[in-house]
Amino acid sequence: MxxxxxxxxxxxxxxxxxxxxxxxxxxxxxxxxxxxxxxxxxxxxxxxxxxxxxxxxxxxxxxLGRGVDFLAKYTMPIFLMHTLFAAPLRSILMKIGIENAVIHVVLGLGISFAGPIIAAWIMKKTKWLEFFLYPNKILMKARSL
The missing domain is CATH 1.20.58 (Methane Monooxygenase Hydroxylase; Chain G, domain 1)
Incomplete structure (x- = not known):
């Protein structure tokens, strides 16, 4: 800022x-x-x-143009949902006996980005789910009707 x-x-x-x-x-x-x-x-x-x-x-x-532009488009979903994907992955890895920190970090970072991006893509296809990510966008559309 x-x-x-x-x-x-x-x-x-x-x-x-x-x-x-x-x-x-x-x-x-x-x-x-x-x-x-x-x-x-x-x-x-x-x-x-x-x-x-x-x-x-x-x-x-x-x-870094296109890669950063792609991630920037999904900043809010990643921010909102990264924990919803990383925490269960960590629990699963611990339950199956994988305690290697490198594996936890690499898979955790991967799922923290990929999971929310896939979820946001699915939510965007279903307009009523998109409300949970971008309520202003949906409300503005409803207000203009």
């Missing part, structure tokens, strides 16, 4: 983002080794990580 409010130009800042990312990683290791945690340090480190990600993502803006 601040980027939009203050009209900040982020194009060409990929190098700055990379530097912030490297600084974050170095400071993270230093803070871990020194057993520093909590308070202002954690907040500052989180802020540095966010700045790094935003600057690097802005640097790749043109190169």
């Amino acid at each position: 601040s980027i939009c409010a203050f009209n900040v130009r982020l194009k060409g800042r990929k190098v700055h983002g990379t530097i912030c990312g490297l600084l974050f990683m170095i400071l993270s290791v230093a803070a871990y080794k020194a057993e520093i945690s909590g308070g202002v340090i954690s907040f500052a480190m989180g802020l540095l990580a966010c700045v790094a990600v935003i600057l690097m993502a802005a640097g790749f803006e043109g190169g």
Whole structure:
């Protein structure tokens, strides 16, 4: 919101983002080794990580075009439903004895994106279900009738 409010130009800042990312990683290791945690340090480190990600993502803006546009179209369904897909998957993996963290993370991320996208696609085909994702869209159509 601040980027939009203050009209900040982020194009060409990929190098700055990379530097912030490297600084974050170095400071993270230093803070871990020194057993520093909590308070202002954690907040500052989180802020540095966010700045790094935003600057690097802005640097790749043109190169990721269609993939990012596709995911952007489904931002709200992913936000609303990712837990509804990831939590049951984790429970199922634990029940069948799979406790490998890499498998949990990879499958969890995959289902957190794919599940809501498929559900949103189905909901879009059924207009009354679409109300749960985009109530304003349906209400505006009903108001114009």
